[in-house]
Amino acid sequence: MTDYPAFAALGISRHRLFRDGQGVTTLVAGYGCPLACRYCINMTCRDPAFRPKRFTPPALYERLCVDYLYFEATNGGVTFGGGEPLLQSPFLRAFIDYVREAGKTWRFAVETSLAVPEENLAPLLPGPGEEPFVREWIVDVKDMNPELYEAYTAKSPALLRHNLEILAARCPDTVTLRLPRIPGFNTDADRDRSEKELRAMGFKNFDRFAYILPEKP
Numbered sequence: 001m002t003d004y005p006a007f008a009a010l011g012i013s014r015h016r017l018f019r020d021g022q023g024v025t026t027l028v029a030g031y032g033c034p035l036a037c038r039y040c041i042n043m044t045c046r047d048p049a050f051r052p053k054r055f056t057p058p059a060l061y062e063r064l065c066v067d068y069l070y071f072e073a074t075n076g077g078v079t080f081g082g083g084e085p086l087l088q089s090p091f092l093r094a095f096i097d098y099v100r101e102a103g104k105t106w107r108f109a110v111e112t113s114l115a116v117p118e119e120n121l122a123p124l125l126p127g128p129g130e131e132p133f134v135r136e137w138i139v140d141v142k143d144m145n146p147e148l149y150e151a152y153t154a155k156s157p158a159l160l161r162h163n164l165e166i167l168a169a170r171c172p173d174t175v176t177l178r179l180p181r182i183p184g185f186n187t188d189a190d191r192d193r194s195e196k197e198l199r200a201m202g203f204k205n206f207d208r209f210a211y212i213l214p215e216k217p
């Protein structure tokens with residue numbers, strides 16, 4: 001797989017412990033996002049004036065290698081987040097292949113909204129007998145109620161739902177689903193309904209938390 005652009009990075013954050021996956025991780029945030037969440041904490045990822053730093057697989061590998069002893073000692077690795085990292089999934093797959101060919105056993109996690117076409121997911125799903133490319137999928141579901149989802153993200157949940165079905169069929173145990181309480185948008189009862197629907201699909205790992213909004217000046 002060689003036909004992909006260099007990775008457009010929003011930023012790289014090192015030494016994150018159990019925040020974006022197992023062990024010590026480095027978060028590599030991708031530029032660009034298809035959603036427009038009302039309380040987005042990362043508006044830069046959709047700012048057309050922002051100039052992302054670009055990385056080829058060898059350049060990113062060299063940048064991340066500084067922490068490889070931490071990764072290996074804690075079974076940690078690299079988490080791709082954003083923005084939406086699956087907008088650059090051919091690069092992600094090429095990078096994982098590059099790291100494997102270099103003999104490293106880093107864990108890879110992806111934090112995603114899944115609000116992308118199925119073909120963006122495909123390069124990261126293993127074929128029969130293949131070792132998984134992504135050990136942990138951290139999916140920012142928001143809410144399974146279509147009206148709530150659309151009100152909060154300004155997009156239809158159709159892609160999220162379709163891709164959740166794919167992950168449920170292929171690798172449900174590797175998926176953690178984030179269900180935030182979003183002030184002014186959903187309630188605990190809404191989250192209970194979302195969790196029930198997702199459990200019925202076959203998922204069992206959930207991360208429930210509440211958004212804390214900054215106080216108005």
Ligand code: SF4
Nearest residue numbers: 033035036037040083
């Ligand atoms: S998915 Fe994340 S980065 Fe994208 S708009 Fe929503 S909060 Fe912002």
